[in-house]
Amino acid sequence: MIKKYTCQNGVRIILEQIPTVRSVAIGIWVGTGSRNETPKNNGISHFLEHMFFKGTTSRNAREIAEAFDSIGGQVNAFTSKEYTCYYAKVLDNHASYALSVLADMFFHSTFDEEELEKEKNVVLEEIKMYEDTPDDIVHDLLSQAVYKKHPLGYPILGTEETLMTFTGDTLREYMHNHYTPDRVVISVAGNVDETFIKEVEKWFGSYEGGKRSEEEEQPVFHSNHLSRKKDTEQAHLCIGYEGLPLGDKDIYSFIILNNILGGSMSSRLFQEVREQRGLAYSVFSYHTSYLDHGMLTIYGGTGANQLDALYETIQTTLASMKETGITTKELQNSKEQLKGSLMLSLESTNSRMSRNGKNELLLRKHRTLDEIVESIDRVSLESVNRVIERVFTDQFAVALISPDGQLPTTLS
Numbered sequence: 001m002i003k004k005y006t007c008q009n010g011v012r013i014i015l016e017q018i019p020t021v022r023s024v025a026i027g028i029w030v031g032t033g034s035r036n037e038t039p040k041n042n043g044i045s046h047f048l049e050h051m052f053f054k055g056t057t058s059r060n061a062r063e064i065a066e067a068f069d070s071i072g073g074q075v076n077a078f079t080s081k082e083y084t085c086y087y088a089k090v091l092d093n094h095a096s097y098a099l100s101v102l103a104d105m106f107f108h109s110t111f112d113e114e115e116l117e118k119e120k121n122v123v124l125e126e127i128k129m130y131e132d133t134p135d136d137i138v139h140d141l142l143s144q145a146v147y148k149k150h151p152l153g154y155p156i157l158g159t160e161e162t163l164m165t166f167t168g169d170t171l172r173e174y175m176h177n178h179y180t181p182d183r184v185v186i187s188v189a190g191n192v193d194e195t196f197i198k199e200v201e202k203w204f205g206s207y208e209g210g211k212r213s214e215e216e217e218q219p220v221f222h223s224n225h226l227s228r229k230k231d232t233e234q235a236h237l238c239i240g241y242e243g244l245p246l247g248d249k250d251i252y253s254f255i256i257l258n259n260i261l262g263g264s265m266s267s268r269l270f271q272e273v274r275e276q277r278g279l280a281y282s283v284f285s286y287h288t289s290y291l292d293h294g295m296l297t298i299y300g301g302t303g304a305n306q307l308d309a310l311y312e313t314i315q316t317t318l319a320s321m322k323e324t325g326i327t328t329k330e331l332q333n334s335k336e337q338l339k340g341s342l343m344l345s346l347e348s349t350n351s352r353m354s355r356n357g358k359n360e361l362l363l364r365k366h367r368t369l370d371e372i373v374e375s376i377d378r379v380s381l382e383s384v385n386r387v388i389e390r391v392f393t394d395q396f397a398v399a400l401i402s403p404d405g406q407l408p409t410t411l412s
Contacts, residue, residue: 003017
């Protein structure tokens with residue numbers, strides 16, 4: 001049973017009591033990410049996330065790490081395009097202590113100048129590491145192609161140039177204006193009862209934040225082609241189509257479409273590209289749904305001399321799907337896959353905390369497992385075929401990283 005409580009200052013608390021486990025997961029979800037940045041401060045959401053671990057007024061960086069290690073707990077954080085999350089997973093008898101340390105990091109981080117300079121170097125190494133994984137950065141390149149100068153096209157890590165401009169003051173100002181109570185959700189899942197809500201409120205229920213502009217620029221899909229020449233062993237290809245935003249009435253049909261196309265080992269792309277033709281080791285598709293936009297991405301990596309064959313095979317697979325739609329067997333198999341992965345994913349307190357936190361932050365509503373299963377079961381051949389027509393148009397974007405930077409012949 002999920003309990004929701006809204007503090008006087010607007011912070012929302014979501015608690016799911018699971019008495020059959022001995023762990024508790026606590027997540028602080030903040031509705032700000034790289035899409036809330038500007039060209040000048042790109043990367044600040046991610047850098048701020050790093051600096052939360054570098055010391056507070058009462059604990060240095062080592063003591064924060066030891067606070068969780070000493071109780072056998074885990075602590076971590078991540079930044080996405082639309083939100084940032086700080087979370088911990090601990091044994092139930094350490095839940096109050098873990099909450100107090102997370103609150104200390106949230107409210108009392110010092111952003112010490114010496115630590116700041118060290119962490120800039122750490123993030124710089126993270127950017128370099130990312131640059132060394134072309135199968136990762138090609139997805140960022142696709143976002144740039146699709147969204148151009150819109151913030152959804154910015155890299156989450158930022159750039160070396162923007163990174164060097166961050167100071168303690170810029171971090172404090174960004175936090176004051178973006179970590180506002182109305183954008184914060186505290187999600188708790190595990191073996192704690194409702195009294196824990198009061199503990200969370202004690203820490204988070206009275207702070208105030210600044211005012212930030214509520215107006216966010218509407219993203220537009222651009223059918224752009226971008227390529228980069230890089231000394232790699234493979235050509236890394238991404239093809240993007242405009243997808244569906246969160247909460248769209250066809251979202252479950254869209255999820256099932258993606259699963260049939262490239263979301264599993266029995267998918268059409270995997271079977272056609274890898275099993276039948278042996279063109280790639282890695283080929284898949286995935287969908288990204290934002291509040292007001294979405295994208296379906298197809299990725300494949302192959303030798304540069306096989307790039308044309310890979311591209312043509314993907315396009316042929318899509319053309320076949322558009323022409324004949326999906327089969328009843330594919331629909332049924334995909335439904336069972338989705339229901340199975342949904343159930344299995346909710347067997348940990350961490351995943352339940354994440355699901356509840358994201359649902360509250362982005363959708364402000366929670367659906368039971370039965371309701372979700374019902375929505376999956378309601379998906380029909382007609383609804384999936386309707387989404388195929390809606391998504392796979394002539395408007396698509398392409399990103400490529402390869403040794404020669406040459407796009408597939410039919411695109412050039």
